[in-house]
Amino acid sequence: MGDQTMRAWRVHSYGDPLDVLQLDEVEVPEPGPGELLVAVEGIPLNLNDLERINGGNMMVRPELPYSPGMEVMGRVEAAGDGAEAFVGRRVSATTKTAIGGYAEKAICPAVSAFDIPDDIPMPDAAALFFPFHLAWLGLFDRAELTAGESVLIHAAAGGSGSAAIQLAKDAGAKVFATAGSEEKLALCRELGADVTIDYTTTDFAEVVLAETGNKGVDVVFDNVGEAVWEGSLKSLSYNGRYVMMGFASNKVVADEPFIVPRTFMLTNARLCGVMLSYQSPDMIGFLKGAMGWNVVPSDVGARVQSEVLERYRAGRVKAVIGEVVPFEELPRAIDAMANRGTVGRVIVTT
Numbered sequence: 247m248g249d250q251t252m253r254a255w256r257v258h259s260y261g262d263p264l265d266v267l268q269l270d271e272v273e274v275p276e277p278g279p280g281e282l283l284v285a286v287e288g289i290p291l292n293l294n295d296l297e298r299i300n301g302g303n304m305m306v307r308p309e310l311p312y313s314p315g316m317e318v319m320g321r322v323e324a325a326g327d328g329a330e331a332f333v334g335r336r337v338s339a340t341t342k343t344a345i346g347g348y349a350e351k352a353i354c355p356a357v358s359a360f361d362i363p364d365d366i367p368m369p370d371a372a373a374l375f376f377p378f379h380l381a382w383l384g385l386f387d388r389a390e391l392t393a394g395e396s397v398l399i400h401a402a403a404g405g406s407g408s409a410a411i412q413l414a415k416d417a418g419a420k421v422f423a424t425a426g427s428e429e430k431l432a433l434c435r436e437l438g439a440d441v442t443i444d445y446t447t448t449d450f451a452e453v454v455l456a457e458t459g460n461k462g463v464d465v466v467f468d469n470v471g472e473a474v475w476e477g478s479l480k481s482l483s484y485n486g487r488y489v490m491m492g493f494a495s496n497k498v499v500a501d502e503p504f505i506v507p508r509t510f511m512l513t514n515a516r517l518c519g520v521m522l523s524y525q526s527p528d529m530i531g532f533l534k535g536a537m538g539w540n541v542v543p544s545d546v547g548a549r550v551q552s553e554v555l556e557r558y559r560a561g562r563v564k565a566v567i568g569e570v571v572p573f574e575e576l577p578r579a580i581d582a583m584a585n586r587g588t589v590g591r592v593i594v595t596t
Contacts, residue, residue: 254269263577264581266300267580275353280526281353282332283352284337284339285350286350287372288368296584321335337361339352339360360547373565379550379551381409381467384491388520396465398467404589406491407469415439416563422463423442424444425442431443465489467489467491489518568590568592
């Protein structure tokens with residue numbers, strides 16, 4: 247295989263990962279203005295990758311065939327105009343249009359690439375970006391969680407859930423964590439959760455209210471969505487903050503009417519949305535005008551990255567890695583994630 251080609255897992259049609267992911271030899275892409283070509287060392291798997299494989303709910307549907315993968319970690323090999331200063335740097339990055347990461351090299355916008363110094367070892371180096379950035383934005387940038395407050399974290403043994411436990415405890419908060427098995431609850435306790443709840447056998451809202459004297463928690467950190475919505479509203483305190491992170495239980499409702507205004511009004515709480523999308527000032531203005539979206543400035547991402555790495559180096563947080571697999575086993579690993587057979591982060595190495 248020459249320098250101008252690479253291996254990439256691609257989908258030519260939609261379906262289950264084991265059925266439709268194909269290992270192809272393709273041309274190495276070229277970075278355009280403001281873009282990076284990253285020689286991939288680690289590919290963290292994300293739940294949102296699944297829609298790009300099975301054809302589920304997507305904001306933008308790419309043209310087939312393509313390589314899924316919205317996050318990579320590696321060394322910048324080349325750069326387009328305006329991004330030359332990144333060449334040679336080790337980065338964690340979001341891929342262009344949230345695809346292209348299941349490959350040996352990937353195109354990433356420079357505005358969503360953040361330094362991972364060489365003293366951060368693999369596989370941890372590949373595991374710290376998305377979960378800790380999502381957790382930080384949700385807990386601190388949106389919910390403004392402070393010491394002495396309480397937070398209910400759903401899907402707490404997953405990537406951003408396990409990061410949220412650690413960041414919340416580090417900030418001095420009391421953590422209620424839900425998960426679906428004793429193995430996952432044990433991990434939550436190991437990470438510092440004060441109260442763990444098996445949502446498959448127990449009404450988490452009843453536990454929260456009993457533990458808080460019918461006051462409720464100050465913050466709900468929700469990656470699950472529809473399945474926990476009603477109980478989570480019941481679990482919120484007066485002036486609590488509901489952080490809407492994702493819709494893992496039912497992606498269909500992501501683009502359909504979902505919230506009953508009076509029901510939420512009666513909580514006397516705040517609803518906070520989180521979307522991990524770092525952009526330049528020009529793109530922030532464009533997206534606001536064209537779509538009405540508020541995306542996150544890239545300099546906020548750089549600050550979050552610095553805060554996370556500081557805590558990691560001090561041993562205050564750690565990367566939670568369920569499995570490290572070789573590139574050749576990627577379909578099996580994403581299939582296990584689809585079937586809820588994973589904890590923490592799954593890292594694919596090239």
